[in-house]
Amino acid sequence: MSEKSYEEMNEEERKQYRVSRYLELSSQKTALAELTAHIETAQQGYLNMWATGFQKLDEKLDGGFLGGNLIVLGAISSLGKTTFALQIADQIAAQGNDVLIFSLEMSKNELNAKSISRNGFKLTHLNMKKPKPYTIGQSDRDLFTMSDILRGRVGKLGEDKRKLFDEALAETAKLNDHLYIIRDNDVDLDKIAAIIQAHIDAGKMRPFVIIDYLQILKAREEARTSDKRLLTDDDVNRLKDLAVKTDVPILLISSFNRNSYLEPVSMGSFKESGTIEYSSDTLIALQYSGMQYQKHWYTNNNGSKKQVYESKIEHDTRVRQLAEKMDKDGAAGLFLPIDVVLLKNRGISKGKLLFEFCPKYNIFCEKKDQNDELYGWNHDADENPFEDDEAPAKKGSLGKV
Numbered sequence: 001m002s003e004k005s006y007e008e009m010n011e012e013e014r015k016q017y018r019v020s021r022y023l024e025l026s027s028q029k030t031a032l033a034e035l036t037a038h039i040e041t042a043q044q045g046y047l048n049m050w051a052t053g054f055q056k057l058d059e060k061l062d063g064g065f066l067g068g069n070l071i072v073l074g075a076i077s078s079l080g081k082t083t084f085a086l087q088i089a090d091q092i093a094a095q096g097n098d099v100l101i102f103s104l105e106m107s108k109n110e111l112n113a114k115s116i117s118r119n120g121f122k123l124t125h126l127n128m129k130k131p132k133p134y135t136i137g138q139s140d141r142d143l144f145t146m147s148d149i150l151r152g153r154v155g156k157l158g159e160d161k162r163k164l165f166d167e168a169l170a171e172t173a174k175l176n177d178h179l180y181i182i183r184d185n186d187v188d189l190d191k192i193a194a195i196i197q198a199h200i201d202a203g204k205m206r207p208f209v210i211i212d213y214l215q216i217l218k219a220r221e222e223a224r225t226s227d228k229r230l231l232t233d234d235d236v237n238r239l240k241d242l243a244v245k246t247d248v249p250i251l252l253i254s255s256f257n258r259n260s261y262l263e264p265v266s267m268g269s270f271k272e273s274g275t276i277e278y279s280s281d282t283l284i285a286l287q288y289s290g291m292q293y294q295k296h297w298y299t300n301n302n303g304s305k306k307q308v309y310e311s312k313i314e315h316d317t318r319v320r321q322l323a324e325k326m327d328k329d330g331a332a333g334l335f336l337p338i339d340v341v342l343l344k345n346r347g348i349s350k351g352k353l354l355f356e357f358c359p360k361y362n363i364f365c366e367k368k369d370q371n372d373e374l375y376g377w378n379h380d381a382d383e384n385p386f387e388d389d390e391a392p393a394k395k396g397s398l399g400k401v
Contacts (some may be wrong), residue, residue: 050208050249053091056366057340062348065249065282067206069346070240072214072276074254074269075286076261080338081253082106083114083362084286085210088251090115092208093178100199100207101181102192104216108181112172113149114362119168120144121361145360180207188218189238196246206248211239213253233275240279252280262316264291265341283344289337289354290322333360337367 009017024030048067051058058064065071075081082105089099103111124142144154144165154165182195192211199207211217219231236252243250254276260269265285270276276283293315295307310318326336335356342350354367 048206048247050092050097051095052088053094054088054364054366056353056370060342060345060349060351060353061282065208065251067247067249068244069249069281070236070243070279071249071251071282071284072236072254072270072280073251073284073286074256074265076256078359079286079288080357080359080364081255081286082111082212083357083359084340084364085212085251085253086111086114087118087362087364089179089208089210090118090172090175093175096178098178098199098205098207099180099210100196101179101210101212102187102195103181103183103212104185104187105212106183108183109150110146111181113146115172115175116149116165116168117144117146117361118363119171120164121358121363123164123167123171143361146362185216186218188220189235189242190220193242193246196242196248200246206246209243209248209250211250211252213255215255229274236275236279262319264293265339265343267343277344280344281346282342285341285343287339287341288322288326289339291319291339294318330357330359333358335365338364 004013006014006017049064050066051064052061073081073085086101089101093099101111120143142160142164144161148154149165154162180199184191192209196207196209214232214235217235219235239250239252254270256265256269257271260266260271263269265287267277267283269285270283293309295309297305298308299305330336335358338355338357340353340355342352344350354370356365356367357363358365
């Protein structure tokens, strides 16, 4: 074909070009050859896959995220979306893989302080042959929060805490060669695409990409419209195209619409953009355990009993009380029971995983026991639903990090 642009071609040249492109794009022979090459690459161990570092989650994902995938992570405000994504980023980087984070909201100092706080907790409670059980109170004196770090209190709170901070800082610094953070609240998709390509062109490995978060991503000029939903749809579609073009997984953080705050997570939680449901390869939602509509026994007029779901009013009242309890427990440093729900997992199984989240020290742990009955919230007010049967009161059982 001529090197002319499509606009410069005459009608006959355009016709030949369209036919040539149609045959190329629709060729089943070409498609099967590409699939065969992909299978051979996978068999030789060269398939681009990024494991999250959470064992049970990786099992659900059949090993991890693949290049070209768009992963959308959503939750209500303050439920740990950024913390969860950042912990995955650190765990991927710890495996020797590059991670590129576009932070549109939080500063680099805030993100690094989260990681240092989490590493301080891990050094104290998890990275031991016999981990200390997490106990509210005395063990808290050895730890530090993100606020302790950012407000400079670490150096004023005793020699032991300062020593632990230095060790946690060293653990965080080990990821320097693989973790890259771009802080820019004026970034658009063109800039994101250019930076990803620059990272690859610099001879570095293809990165796992995190964008935090969708609702404050700057729209491109030509797509400017007063309809926020159309802008979001445009961003999601272009991000999926970018993931495929660069052969990298892109994890996009998204907030929920406020109408969904009291409801169990579902596709409708993302209804600010219908495109999320269709364009994403994996759709992950976080919620407090106990958000599902629960059954209770109902006795009718003839004395017979049956189980019925709670009403909408009963459910909303209970969830408000649950949220208040979680806010209080989280501020106290307790681990909160969290459902990590795979609403969509293209070609693989969906389902729910049970996690624990300690917002005070910025850490998620997978529950060892994935028995959903532990989280029915049908317990006494003074009972801790997170503890093992044999554990003393006010202790949590830590799972895989």
